[in-house]
Each structure stands twice: as C-alpha cells, then as structure tokens.
Amino acid sequence: MSAPKYLAIVKKIEEFIRSGQFAEGSQLPTHRELAQQMGTTAITVAKAYKALAEKKLIESFVGRGSFVCNHSQLSDVIRAESLEQEYNLSILQPCIYQHTEQLNQAFSQILNRGNDALYGYVEHTGLTRHRALGAVWAHHYGLDVSGHEQIVLACGAQHALSVLIQCYTQPGDTIAVEDLTYPGILSIANMLGRNVVGIPMDQQGMLPQSLNELCQSMRIAMVIIVPSYQNPTAATMPMERRQQIAAVVNEHQLWLVEDDIYGFLNPQPIPAITNLAPDFGFHITSLSKAISPGMRCAFIKTPVQESERLSAFIRATIWLPSPLPFAVAATLIQSGEAFRIAEQQREIAIRRQCLAREWLADYQLLSQPDSYHLWLILPEEWQADAFTLAAKNRGILVSSASYFKADPRAPTPNAIRLSLMAINDESSLIVALRQLAELLKRDIRFDYTYF
Ligand SMILES: Cc1ncc(COP(=O)(O)O)c(C=O)c1O
Structure with missing residues (x-):
C-alpha cells in the first residue's frame, strides 16, 4: 500500500525548508493553491500542514496563513565580520581601505x-x-x-x-x-x-x-x-x-x-x-x-x-x-585631511547609490543621493525576516526591518536596510546587488516549480 498523499506533501515541504528554498518566516501557499497545483484536495493539504505544525516546522494563523517557523537568531545575520564568500550589506561603515595608508x-x-x-x-x-x-x-x-x-x-x-x-x-x-x-x-x-x-x-x-x-x-x-x-x-x-x-x-x-x-x-x-x-x-x-x-x-x-x-x-x-x-x-x-577623507567617502556613497538605483530600479527605495545606506520596500509577497534569511542563504547579509523597531510588538514593515559601503570594491557590490535583484523577483507565493 502506498503512503498517504499528505505524507508525500509533508516530506516535500520538509525538504524545501531544510534546503532553504522555503526560508524561515516565509509564507506557505494556501491550502487551495497547493491542492490545485498538486492535483489533490484542500483537506489533504490541511492535513499535511497540521502534521508539519506538530513537528514545529510551520505555524498557522487564522486569517493570515501558514509560515515556516523561525529557528535561527536574526542577530546572526547582522554581523561586523563576514565570511570570505559573503557580501556584507548589513554593517554601516566607511570604505576604510581607501584611506588605511593615510591612517597608518x-x-x-x-x-x-x-x-x-x-x-x-x-x-x-x-x-x-x-x-x-x-x-x-x-x-x-x-x-x-x-x-x-x-x-x-x-x-x-x-x-x-x-x-x-x-x-x-x-x-x-x-x-x-x-x-x-x-x-x-x-x-x-x-x-x-x-x-x-x-x-x-x-x-x-x-x-x-x-x-x-x-x-x-x-x-x-x-x-x-x-x-x-x-x-x-x-x-x-x-x-x-x-x-x-x-x-x-x-x-x-x-x-x-x-x-x-x-x-x-x-x-x-x-x-x-x-x-x-x-x-x-x-x-x-x-x-x-x-x-x-x-x-x-x-x-x-x-x-x-x-x-x-x-x-x-x-x-x-x-x-x-x-x-x-x-x-x-x-x-x-x-x-584638513579629516574633511577630505569625509568628502571622499561621500563621493563613494554617491557612486554606490547610483549603482543601487540602477540594479534595484524596480523597487521603492528610500535614500539620499549620498547616503551610505538605503531602505528598500520589499514586494508584498516577501516578509522582511524571510527575505533577510533567504539572502543570507545566498551569502548576502542585509538587515531586516524587525531589527529597528522601537516597539517590538508593532508590525514589521516590509523593508530591509542595505549598507552600500562595507564591501570594498564596486565589482563585488554589483554582484551582490544583482543577486539581490534576482531574489527580489522570485514570487515565493506562486512559485510551485519545486513540486
Ligand atoms: C545612528 C548611529 N549612532 C551611533 C552609532 C555608533 O557609532 P560609533 O561607532 O561611533 O559608536 C551608529 C552606528 O551604526 C549609528 O548608526
């Protein structure tokens, strides 16, 4: 006798959570959407979601839907030091290598x-x-x-x-x-x-x-x-x-x-x-x-x-x-050297803001032409923490809006902060921006290609 259909769905979703394709905090398709996609009934999907909730892998909220549980500390992704293969857009600091020699x-x-x-x-x-x-x-x-x-x-x-x-x-x-x-x-x-x-x-x-x-x-x-x-x-x-x-x-x-x-x-x-x-x-x-x-x-x-x-x-x-x-x-x-260094950093920020506006042109960005950082409003299907973790899984560190809330109980705005200055060279920054743009385009709600 073959295993019940709902267990096959559980197994598949477990795999996707483990591999990061379903990022922590991200929203799962509704029962009906997934049922249609998989040629089954909404009841079978509901049974699968219940089993996943019992395993503490997902959480369901009446009226809001089902979400992948958060198990990792968000603070893990806002780091001063990044691994060699990571792009750090999470720390706000000047492009120091430009003037290390002067400081020495x-x-x-x-x-x-x-x-x-x-x-x-x-x-x-x-x-x-x-x-x-x-x-x-x-x-x-x-x-x-x-x-x-x-x-x-x-x-x-x-x-x-x-x-x-x-x-x-x-x-x-x-x-x-x-x-x-x-x-x-x-x-x-x-x-x-x-x-x-x-x-x-x-x-x-x-x-x-x-x-x-x-x-x-x-x-x-x-x-x-x-x-x-x-x-x-x-x-x-x-x-x-x-x-x-x-x-x-x-x-x-x-x-x-x-x-x-x-x-x-x-x-x-x-x-x-x-x-x-x-x-x-x-x-x-x-x-x-x-x-x-x-x-x-x-x-x-x-x-x-x-x-x-x-x-x-x-x-x-x-x-x-x-x-x-x-x-x-x-x-x-x-x-006067301090003022010259500060001005040089401002000029770097201006160039990098132009790059960011080019690569992220499809999204609403709050920033100044010469600011070190920008505030990116995410497309509605992405939540800030889920996007932050999905980006981290691809080696890009960004800062979720949840990190900045004065009131922790307030709803988290759908936004992330990107610092454009911590990455040393512009070509690496471009790689990071391109990867972010690709990730932003993914509509995780309706992307069923993996089933
Ligand atoms: C608004 C603001 N104040 C203070 C600081 C900390 O600055 P410092 O390195 O001088 O302690 C930061 C660092 O990100 C900041 O953004």
Whole structure:
C-alpha cells in the first residue's frame, strides 16, 4: 500500500525548508493553491500542514496563513565580520581601505613624536587640544560651538549615547525615539531598564506634533534623534522640521540627544537642532562613519552647565577615553585631511547609490543621493525576516526591518536596510546587488516549480 498523499506533501515541504528554498518566516501557499497545483484536495493539504505544525516546522494563523517557523537568531545575520564568500550589506561603515595608508601614517607620526602627555592621565577626560579640534569638526558640519569648554570626549557615539542615557535618565524612565531607529539605542535602553516609545516619522524624520502630544500625555525623560541620514530610513530633517522639534524640546524642557553621526554627508551643513535648544541639547558627532569606527573617537557638546557633570560620570566609569586615537583625530582635523577623507567617502556613497538605483530600479527605495545606506520596500509577497534569511542563504547579509523597531510588538514593515559601503570594491557590490535583484523577483507565493 502506498503512503498517504499528505505524507508525500509533508516530506516535500520538509525538504524545501531544510534546503532553504522555503526560508524561515516565509509564507506557505494556501491550502487551495497547493491542492490545485498538486492535483489533490484542500483537506489533504490541511492535513499535511497540521502534521508539519506538530513537528514545529510551520505555524498557522487564522486569517493570515501558514509560515515556516523561525529557528535561527536574526542577530546572526547582522554581523561586523563576514565570511570570505559573503557580501556584507548589513554593517554601516566607511570604505576604510581607501584611506588605511593615510591612517597608518598619521598614527606612526603621533607615535614617533613620543609625547608624554599621551601616555599619562589627563584632566577633564581629554586634552584641551583634542576637545578644541572636536569643536572644529562639529562646527564644520553645522553645530554652534566655539572652543573646547563644552566638548566632552567619548569612545564612539555608542559610548556617548550610553553615558547620556545613564547620566540623564533613571531606570523606569521613558525615552522617545524615531519609531524605526538605530538598534544600538534600543539595546542600551533594554539593558538599563529604560522604556522606549517610538514616535512616527515621515520622509523628513520624527513628527514634532506626535512628540508634542506624547509629552503632553506622559513624562518623557529624553528624546533621541538622528537628524541626518537617519538609520535606517535615511530621512534628513530640513531646517523647518528642526525648528519645530527644538520648539517642543524647549517647551517641555526635555533632554535632547542629537546623534548627528551622519551629518558630515549633507552637501551643505544643516544647522543642528541643538543650536536652537542649547539648554537641553546634547549633540554627538563621531569619526566612525566618516573615517574609522575602530578609532572610537566621538565628541559630545553639552549645555553650558552640564559639562562638569558628564565629565565626572565618564571619569567615574572609564577615567578617560585613550588620548592616542584622539591625537591622531586632532592632527587629521587640524590639517584638513579629516574633511577630505569625509568628502571622499561621500563621493563613494554617491557612486554606490547610483549603482543601487540602477540594479534595484524596480523597487521603492528610500535614500539620499549620498547616503551610505538605503531602505528598500520589499514586494508584498516577501516578509522582511524571510527575505533577510533567504539572502543570507545566498551569502548576502542585509538587515531586516524587525531589527529597528522601537516597539517590538508593532508590525514589521516590509523593508530591509542595505549598507552600500562595507564591501570594498564596486565589482563585488554589483554582484551582490544583482543577486539581490534576482531574489527580489522570485514570487515565493506562486512559485510551485519545486513540486
Ligand atoms: C545612528 C548611529 N549612532 C551611533 C552609532 C555608533 O557609532 P560609533 O561607532 O561611533 O559608536 C551608529 C552606528 O551604526 C549609528 O548608526
């Protein structure tokens, strides 16, 4: 006697899940669609799906359909380091190999000079010269600041965010963020027991009206905003939007953390929100995106009365960021080389955005002509996590929208973030974009060729 038909369907689907043809999180055909395709009845398919659900291979939801279960950690696919055969479109960093030689030279010059001050303890968590040149860097890109007094050094923007959250909010406090935001902010809040509320955005960033309404309805301890080339949507706030946000901050006397790490990419500097809310605004810049994340050099501009408090906090936690990379940063800023490297990276980003728009022309892309990343709206048959995993199975690392949600219970937008800068050479980037375009074209709902 031959095996019941439904078991043959179970076996086939199991094979496809194992081989990755049915990616984790992807939607299975409806009972009727599959029955028609296989010349059987919807009841037989329903029986097969039930057996697969019992094996914990798929999950069915009334009204939504059946999906392949997620067993792997999504964090596996957002990685700083990729395998040799992988294309990494998941990490936002500059095309470092372009200027590694310049950095090597700058570091050896500093080491050859043998300056004692770089090896000892330093007051105020940083040498005056390093802080003053941090002010020069931030001023160049739109921040009102003169002199070193209000500049505090930090070991990268992530460190800056974490010290500001620790210093200016309490456990249980609520922090407002863009409703899709940089996951590093979410992990700090999570670890430190701060609540996060996502504020809706449009293509110009966070909506001031929604922030205002939230502040009227509950106590918000801090708002964190990425005003230029927002991560992940690439939205950049024009001046008027910045004025409106500053007005809400001033009215509610709310701490503002303006994470301006991508501000150097603006073709013309846009004045910082902090300029309009100087009593409440902390402004963060960093060299991580323009020059090198490994240098861990960030600058925080504080309100006048807050520099001492923030410096004391940094002293109490790490004493001081190492002066050595800041000495290199200061030299590069003073000579103008830092600005030239930043501009060179912007030009690379412009070329790569053109390539991406060419290869992904059939899809809705949110980006700027010179942004490091883009936000790709997936065709409706793809879900973000399923696509991310399907791409990973083909050796391409991308970042699912689920990774950026301020509210984990909110529906996941059908989108992924692609970073165009981490791959060293343009020809490899083209290979990755071509493969992504091919994968995007596959309509997994109606692709029954495998049965
Ligand atoms: C918005 C934003 N802030 C902060 C960081 C972290 O920067 P850093 O390497 O300077 O810590 C990133 C890195 O992706 C980012 O996108």
